[in-house]
Amino acid sequence: MKRVHNARHMTEAHLVRGLLESHGIDAVVRGDLLTGGWGELPVDVCAVWVTDDARYADADRLIRDFLKGALARIHGGAGWHCSRCGEDIEGQFTACWQCGAERPPSPE
Ligand SMILES: [Zn+2]
Structure with a gap:
């Protein structure tokens, strides 16, 4: 199990997971609560993990390409x-x- 992507929000995390699964790479979305420094509120982080470490490089490359192109379009360019x-x-x-x-x- 390896973390391939830190998403800014749940929607992005699920988008990325769907992308990986459409390419035959099993992935899961996990929420993490990161505690900040003194007096800061915990930050909600959602990350995408690949369940098969051997597919990590493929997943990483897919996500990079995806973020450059498709995600920019989805977010309005x-x-x-x-x-x-x-x-x-x-x-x-x-x-x-x-x-x-x-x-x-x-x-x-
Ligand atoms: Zn302004």
């Missing part, structure tokens, strides 16, 4: 730049998490 406050926003957000400004229409 490249990140964008808030014109109001100048914050860099990840592609999946439709509004600025810093100041709440709406995502500007894409140039194309």
Whole structure:
């Protein structure tokens, strides 16, 4: 059993697991509670594990390719730049998490 991917949220973890299984690699999603430093709340982490260590390299390569392409599309493509406050926003957000400004229409 080897951890191949740390996901930002459950949806991503299950997406990655589905990808691996569609390529014949058995995988499981596990939630972990990581305790932070002094006075910090525990952080919820979800990770994808391959059950067969021999498939780790295959899984790792699949996930890298997947994250570069498909996941970027699912999350709405490249990140964008808030014109109001100048914050860099990840592609999946439709509004600025810093100041709440709406995502500007894409140039194309
Ligand atoms: Zn902003």
